Amino acid sequence: MGQIVEKSEFKKIRSQIKEQNKKIVLCHGVFDLVHPGHIIHFEEAKKLGDVLVVSITAAKYVRKGPGRPYFNDEMRLKFLSAIACIDYVILSEGYTVDDIIETVEPDLYVKGEEYRQAEDDITGKISEEVELVRRHGGDIAYTGGQVFSSTKLINHALPALPPDVKEFTETLGRQYSIKEIRAFAEKMQELKVLVVGDAIIDEYIYCNVQGLMSKDMGYSARYKYKEQYLGGSMAIARHLVSFSNHVTLMSVVGREETMHSRMLDELSDKMYVNMTYSNAFETIVKSRYVTFNEKREEVDKIFAINNLPTPMRIDAEALDTFKEKLRQKIEQFDVVILCDFGHGLIDREVMEIVQEHAKFLALNCQTNSSNYGKNLITKYRRADVFTLDEKELGLAFSDYDQGDGELESLIRLSEHFGSHGWLTQGSKGATSVENGVLKSCPAFTLKVKDTIGAGDAFFALASLTVAAGAPIEVGTFMGNIAGALAANIVGNKESIDKVNVLKYASTLLNV
Secondary structure, eight states: OOEEOHEEEEEEEHHHHHHOOOEEEEEEEOOOOHHHHHHHHHHHHTSSSEEEEEEOOOOOGOOOOTOOSSSSSSHHHHHHTTTTOOEEEEESSSSSSSHHHHHHHHHEEEEEGSSSSGGOTTTTOHHHHHHHHHHOEEEEEEOOSSOOHHHHHHHSSTTTHHHHHHHHHHHHHHHHHHHHHHHHHHHHHTOEEEEEEEEEEEEEEEEEEEOOSSSSSSSSEOOOOOEEEEEEHHHHHHHHHTTTTEEEEEEOOOOOHHHHHHHHHHHTTTSSEEEEOOOOOOOOOEEEEEEETTTTTEEEEEEEEEOOOOOOOHHHHHHHHHHHHHHGGGGGGEEEEEESSSSSOOOHHHHHHHHHHHHSEEEEEEEOOOTTTTTTTTSSSSSSSEEEEHHHHHHHTTTSSSHHHHHHHHHHHHHHHHHEEEOOOOOOOOEETTTEEEEEEEOOOSSOSSSSTHHHHHHHHHHHHHHHHHOOHHHHHHHHHHHHHHTTSSTTSSSHHHHHHHHHHHHHOOO
């Protein structure tokens, strides 16, 4: 029976094992549901040495999508400790196994046969793991035997996937394998992508609501702390850098020194940032007063303010400089991602430059409280792909009836552009339209921390997927994955990551 130990505790144990000239064997994984394949793997691994150590990835670092692992850290550790051939069980707190390799210093690091081909590893880390093991004096070994899948067993035997998600992914999986999905992701890497749109700072002011003010109708709250995240076009560009090696961001911002250093620190090492600086225009800041429900891990918004100018215009000098840069650069890119938040950057002239010269145009034209009813997607005449939500579609086509009218309007918008696109529908998922044909995709998770930025993540990845030559249903799939991952990130604190997306795709298709 295995002993559950801390990393610091095992270092002392390791010294004793080495003194006895015993060989240490290490196995590592998520081990969400222990099955016969794991038992055979552990038994074969134990035969290769004297002491078998098994480590598991802590839940917060498991990258298989929301709701995984199905079993928590404590339960998975207990599963493994009950297996006779295992001597020690350790929790790994990181995305990689590096901390465990450096703690255990195994003589043999044992993986299943399916890891023998490094190119099949979605994370791309197996070669680095082997190199680290060898630096510590060990080597790699592989076990044979029948390969089972914990993910597939969980998807089938446990209520891990809602029935509509399972039905959708089973249908998609019969058309496209994870290998084909990965091939489209590789094509994205070489696309030259230009992101154009309003740059926004999202400020979250965390507080505890104490109740209503004693003499007024407003809330009374106690301030806790605040955080700022790069939002708007900056957030979309950050999502894309994990998928493309050639991302450029163009926008107009103010001359605030703190903003400049923040943008350079978080963006410049990942993409080319081609900002135009205005002496008159302040960088847009949207402040949201929020509470965080720790039990449900959700952000609730109380109140929002912003510093948008009235009227919403950027000074002519800065805007003219931006337009000239855009004219000079736009034809160098394979894809233009246009993010029109309706805050003054995208005027008629900018619209024409992009519509006239973009080789492939992905369009998102947003409605918010400051431009309600004034920033309609139908003001554009061209888009190769587009996304919008139900409220934005309703404003663009306000004459439809309830029921199927909404989806009929989506077809009308597709005909307006002569292209295809998506209607994002929150907890209902998304609907694509192509050549008058509508296809629905359910939301992949109903567990969310914060919906801010989820639509932008969908737009970014769905658009880039189709720009890389993938069919629209693959774009819907990838976009919905991005949206599900982003909905479990507070604000735009982090960006979606290629490895996380592909691992989640692999989880969903493993049905």
